[in-house]
Amino acid sequence: MVRLAAILFGAAFTGAVSVALGKLLLRAARVKLYREEEYALAFVSGGACLSLLVFLLAAARLAYPVAFLALGGAILAVGLARAGDRGAAEPLPPLPRAWKLAAGAVAAAFLFFYIPNALAPEVSPDGSAYHLGLVARYLREHGFVPVRDNMYAQLSQGIEMLYLFAFAFGAHPAAAATHLLHLLALPWMMLCYARRFGFPKAGACAAILVFASPVVGVDGTSAYIDIAVACAVFAVFYLLQIWRHTGRPDAMRSHALTGMMAGFCYAAKYTAFVALPYAAALLLLSRARRPKRALAVLCLSAAVMAVPWMAKNWIFVRNPFAPMLNTVFLNPYIYAGFDAEYARYLSLYELPGRAAIPKAVTTTGLGGVAGVTGPLFLLAPLGLLALIWPAGRQLWLATLLFGCVYPLNIGTRFLIPILPFVSLAMALVFARVKWLAAAAAAAHAILSFPPMVTLYAHPNAWRILEAPWRAALRFEPEAPYIRRRLAQYGAVRMIDKHVPPGERVFAFNQMPEAYTGHEIVTRYQSAFGNLLGSILWTPVFEDMHPTSQIWFRWEQRPLRRVRIFQTASHPTDYWSIAELHLYRGTAELPRAAQWRIRAWPNPWDAQLAFDHSPATRWSTQQPLYPGMYIEVDFGRDEIVSAARIDASHDQYGIRLALDGRYPNGHWQALSDAQQFVNAPPLPMLRKAATQELKLRGIRYLLIGDGDHEAADYRELAADWGIAEVDSDGAYRLYRIE
Amino acid sequence: VDAAKPAPRGAQLRHTEESVARFGFLLFPLLLAGCYGGPNWYDLPAQRPAPAGASDQLAMYVAMNDPNAQKHLLRDINRTLEDSLYRWTHRRPEMQFWLDGTRRIKFAMDFAFAEATMKVTGPVTLTFFINGRLFDRARYDQPGSHHYEKDVPPELLKPRAPNVVAIEADKVWVSPDKTSLGFVLTEAGFKY
Numbered sequence: 001m002v003r004l005a006a007i008l009f010g011a012a013f014t015g016a017v018s019v020a021l022g023k024l025l026l027r028a029a030r031v032k033l034y035r036e037e038e039y040a041l042a043f044v045s046g047g048a049c050l051s052l053l054v055f056l057l058a059a060a061r062l063a064y065p066v067a068f069l070a071l072g073g074a075i076l077a078v079g080l081a082r083a084g085d086r087g088a089a090e091p092l093p094p095l096p097r098a099w100k101l102a103a104g105a106v107a108a109a110f111l112f113f114y115i116p117n118a119l120a121p122e123v124s125p126d127g128s129a130y131h132l133g134l135v136a137r138y139l140r141e142h143g144f145v146p147v148r149d150n151m152y153a154q155l156s157q158g159i160e161m162l163y164l165f166a167f168a169f170g171a172h173p174a175a176a177a178t179h180l181l182h183l184l185a186l187p188w189m190m191l192c193y194a195r196r197f198g199f200p201k202a203g204a205c206a207a208i209l210v211f212a213s214p215v216v217g218v219d220g221t222s223a224y225i226d227i228a229v230a231c232a233v234f235a236v237f238y239l240l241q242i243w244r245h246t247g248r249p250d251a252m253r254s255h256a257l258t259g260m261m262a263g264f265c266y267a268a269k270y271t272a273f274v275a276l277p278y279a280a281a282l283l284l285l286s287r288a289r290r291p292k293r294a295l296a297v298l299c300l301s302a303a304v305m306a307v308p309w310m311a312k313n314w315i316f317v318r319n320p321f322a323p324m325l326n327t328v329f330l331n332p333y334i335y336a337g338f339d340a341e342y343a344r345y346l347s348l349y350e351l352p353g354r355a356a357i358p359k360a361v362t363t364t365g366l367g368g369v370a371g372v373t374g375p376l377f378l379l380a381p382l383g384l385l386a387l388i389w390p391a392g393r394q395l396w397l398a399t400l401l402f403g404c405v406y407p408l409n410i411g412t413r414f415l416i417p418i419l420p421f422v423s424l425a426m427a428l429v430f431a432r433v434k435w436l437a438a439a440a441a442a443a444h445a446i447l448s449f450p451p452m453v454t455l456y457a458h459p460n461a462w463r464i465l466e467a468p469w470r471a472a473l474r475f476e477p478e479a480p481y482i483r484r485r486l487a488q489y490g491a492v493r494m495i496d497k498h499v500p501p502g503e504r505v506f507a508f509n510q511m512p513e514a515y516t517g518h519e520i521v522t523r524y525q526s527a528f529g530n531l532l533g534s535i536l537w538t539p540v541f542e543d544m545h546p547t548s549q550i551w552f553r554w555e556q557r558p559l560r561r562v563r564i565f566q567t568a569s570h571p572t573d574y575w576s577i578a579e580l581h582l583y584r585g586t587a588e589l590p591r592a593a594q595w596r597i598r599a600w601p602n603p604w605d606a607q608l609a610f611d612h613s614p615a616t617r618w619s620t621q622q623p624l625y626p627g628m629y630i631e632v633d634f635g636r637d638e639i640v641s642a643a644r645i646d647a648s649h650d651q652y653g654i655r656l657a658l659d660g661r662y663p664n665g666h667w668q669a670l671s672d673a674q675q676f677v678n679a680p681p682l683p684m685l686r687k688a689a690t691q692e693l694k695l696r697g698i699r700y701l702l703i704g705d706g707d708h709e710a711a712d713y714r715e716l717a718a719d720w721g722i723a724e725v726d727s728d729g730a731y732r733l734y735r736i737e
Numbered sequence: 738v739d740a741a742k743p744a745p746r747g748a749q750l751r752h753t754e755e756s757v758a759r760f761g762f763l764l765f766p767l768l769l770a771g772c773y774g775g776p777n778w779y780d781l782p783a784q785r786p787a788p789a790g791a792s793d794q795l796a797m798y799v800a801m802n803d804p805n806a807q808k809h810l811l812r813d814i815n816r817t818l819e820d821s822l823y824r825w826t827h828r829r830p831e832m833q834f835w836l837d838g839t840r841r842i843k844f845a846m847d848f849a850f851a852e853a854t855m856k857v858t859g860p861v862t863l864t865f866f867i868n869g870r871l872f873d874r875a876r877y878d879q880p881g882s883h884h885y886e887k888d889v890p891p892e893l894l895k896p897r898a899p900n901v902v903a904i905e906a907d908k909v910w911v912s913p914d915k916t917s918l919g920f921v922l923t924e925a926g927f928k929y
Contacts (some may be wrong), residue, residue: 004790143901233875256904281787292872348921447885457825538929539929542928591781591784592781593780593781595780595781596777596779596780596781597776597778597780597781598776598777598778598779599776600775600776603776603777603779606776607780607781607782608782610781611782611783611784611785612785612786613785627800633778677800677802678800678801678924680798681798683796683797683835683837683929684837688785691785702769711841712841712929715840715841716840716841716929718835718837719838
């Protein structure tokens with residue numbers, strides 16, 4: 001019960017501090033609100049402000065529970081002292097009684113599932129892996145530390161700052177419970193908006209469509225961030241709609257609040273950056289007074305919330321927009337080719353084509369899109385009929401702008417920010433036909449009720465599976481519950497049991513880092529992880545063996561430098577070199593200490609082509625384009641007559657040429673004719689690979705039985721030079737000897 | 738200041754300083770761009786030790802044109818390298834290869850039958866022995882290049898030791914000088 005109390009305190013304290021801070025903000029912004037909408041908007045806008053304050057504390061390495069307690073206490077004290085200043089606001093026009101009862105019944109039925117899922121131990125994949133994995137790390141380290149081996153640490157984490165505040169008191173479930181507060185605030189704001197603008201029935205219907213949606217339910221009861229993002233996005237829309245209809249002489253304050261929320265949208269999730277252009281466009285379209293000043297106020301307020309995240313990334317990883325735009329802001333922490341590869345995957349996941357998206361995201365959850373919105377959203381095109389009303393046009397404008405980033409990531413939860421707008425537009429149409437809105441809301445509630453979703457969604461679709469009241473009330477201990485629901489939990493327990501403190505572990509796939517004190521380097525989450533993965537794959541995939549020898553020969557002559565160019569273009573192939581050897585006659589030129597090397601692109605890995613290890617390779621880490629090169633400067637004049645590249649076979653599109661620089665500084669093309677020779681397989685390649693990991697500070701490998709060639713590690717452990725430390729059935733922990 | 742008269746040297750300098758102070762920020766990016774000299778140079782990294790078996794020891798797989806190939810050839814393989822690429826075999830060529838482990842190992846071989854010899858011999862069956870024990874049989878009825886590859890049961894192999902492979906051809910072409918020629922070998926050995 002103490003545990004449960006701590007969880008409830010963590011979430012309630014975060015919520016209360018957010019509301020108190022928000023009320024102060026709304027008071028300063030002089031936005032005229034109705035009583036019902038004030039709490040919701042105060043919670044969301046105050047949350048934005050609290051997030052920034054927590055960011056500053058984390059940046060100052062003051063992320064201690066006592067600091068959060070003092071901050072929250074001070075805000076509550078000021079909030080209470082000024083509570084009476086605003087005076088009692090008027091209530092909104094009432095909701096019809098039948099709708100009030102219907103909405104209450106739906107809320108009660110779904111909260112029976114939502115509350116225990118939020119309060120039970122966190123078992124969501126991303127929540128337990130990085131949303132809370134990073135939050136837990138920030139709390140351990142009392143603030144931000146450079147986390148360069150995990151791209152998720154570079155995403156903006158505005159909502160995670162709220163989770164950090166709650167986590168400090170109630171750990172993992174306090175964060176999910178804070179998200180649940182957003183899940184309550186979102187439909188409430190929708191309802192308030194609809195009541196304010198005169199379509200309460202449609203508002204109630206739309207609120208039910210959103211609140212009951214399976215993906216909204218499972219996301220909002222986990223330590224994900226999408227519902228909180230949707231709240232911030234809807235708040236921007238809401239504030240702008242209020243401003244449009246109640247234009248005030250001191251609207252600059254309102255623009256400042258809107259700008260702050262738009263900036264917070266970026267701080268909460270990159271894809272919500274659209275909030276600022278949306279707000280700016282609406283200000284201009286609605287003919288704001290003193291438009292230049294209005295825009296300046298909007299943008300500066302947004303910058304206050306957004307720029308800190310860019311600055312953090314600039315300082316830690318040299319890319320303000322990391323982990324994106326790595327081709328623009330080149331850095332050694334995420335390979336430049338990652339952008340295109342990741343974007344390609346996220347734009348379709350495992351679906352056969354774009355035509356499959358509607359069914360996958362509404363009904364089946366297949367193809368890696370994860371959750372489902374509910375089949376009723378297949379009727380979303382009907383909502384286009386709402387375009388005949390001004391409110392409908394505003395809703396579709398917001399849908400269009402906030403939805404324009406959806407093709408970048410077609411996961412179902414990336415639809416959540418536009419779900420309120422689409423739902424309201426649909427409900428506006430439904431409400432025009434007697435009983436249709438009620439029928440739609442009822443049908444959606446029935447189809448989306450957790451036990452019903454199983455009937456049409458794929459068994460692996462991400463959704464609420466049960467109402468774990470025993471786990472929520474801590475009658476069922478945490479560890480067995482997590483082990484039952486989270487497949488990788490046993491693996492991280494193994495790590496904590498066997499791996500000495502401070503040691504890092506390499507894994508091919510994401511692990512629930514929120515439940516371990518060890519840092520896990522995951523293959524796809526950073527350039528370092530990619531490099532380690534590539535080293536381990538080199539021995540097991542024949543295409544990656546460095547057994548293709550590419551020879552360049554010319555008449556021997558004195559040279560100061562040699563440069564090998566790549567001259568072809570290819571959309572997917574990369575160029576790589578395991579080793580570059582230079583020859584004088586038939587003898588290899590001994591490598592000397594004064595040699596220097598450089599390469600472009602990916603200059604940071606250039607040394608891998610000269611380390612005499614068959615397991616490592618320099619790679620462009622970008623698809624081929626003409627002008628890529630690797631160059632060696634001998635530091636003195638050397639007689640050279642040939643060059644040999646040891647390369648892997650997985651680079652079919654490359655075209656190479658070799659230039660030499662004479663002692664007088666003159667460059668000359670020496671050879672573009674190459675001889676290809678297949679070298680025999682290399683002995684001891686496996687051991688060479690694990691030794692490379694060891695040299696990079698990795699002494700433990702976590703291999704899942706489902707990982708590529710997992711049997712190879714198990715059956716050839718001696719060849720790899722590894723020993724199995726422990727196994728939990730699905731994962732094996734190996735130590736590199 | 739009289740426009741016809743050149744400004745004193747100090748004034749010119751002051752004027753330049755003011756301009757730099759006022760507009761210098763515009764020049765800064767240009768200066769930075771001009772200074773770009775390509776990516777950084779790096780020193781040679783620490784050199785990893787050569788893997789065992791890479792140079793003077795037995796390998797697990799060898800190409801016939803490898804400088805290290807001779808020590809793998811035990812009998813019935815011509816010592817002369819032809820066209821810098823292949824060697825003729827006789828009736829029962831034998832080779833040895835080093836293996837560290839014995840699991841998930843394949844034996845592989847790239848070889849060819851000459852059209853002239855096969856015209857005389859007809860289809861040829863090769864019988865493979867590993868460490869003296871029968872491993873496999875394969876029949877070839879076409880001249881030209883062939884690739885053979887098959888998983889080897891671990892019990893036929895010896896870990897951390899030389900492993901001997903013998904390939905017996907059921908028919909060979911016998912030249913007028915009584916030299917028997919089987920097939921042309923390009924590379925052979927064990928692979929993962």
